[in-house]
Amino acid sequence: MGLMFRPRRPLMRVAAGAATATVAYKAGQRRIHSGPLVVDEDVVIDPTGGRFTLRGVTVADFEGDRIRAFRQYWDEASLLEQLQLLPTE
Numbered sequence: 001m002g003l004m005f006r007p008r009r010p011l012m013r014v015a016a017g018a019a020t021a022t023v024a025y026k027a028g029q030r031r032i033h034s035g036p037l038v039v040d041e042d043v044v045i046d047p048t049g050g051r052f053t054l055r056g057v058t059v060a061d062f063e064g065d066r067i068r069a070f071r072q073y074w075d076e077a078s079l080l081e082q083l084q085l086l087p088t089e
Contacts, residue, residue, distance in 0.1 A: 023058045033083050045085060052082040 015022045030051040037045040056074030060067050080086050 019062050021060045021062070024056070025058070026053065026055050045083075048083050048085070050083040052079055054079060 030053050033048045033050050033052060035047055037047075039045060054074055055078070056072060059069075059071045059073075061069040077086070
């Protein structure tokens, strides 16, 4: 997805084990959709100027002291709803 942000508020939750660290976050203040949002290689949503707040989770799996896998999950439906890009009833 084509969104970049830096959380400005404290992280919501952090959990760490011997081989995995998980962080849940809320991406700070409401942001403005000011750049293209790449949904798929054939689907790009032009900037809407709409405001949104992003929530998600980042998971890092470790092998020794190195990251073996890094995954990010975020609430895409909530983002599209906030930008008024979902069909209305």
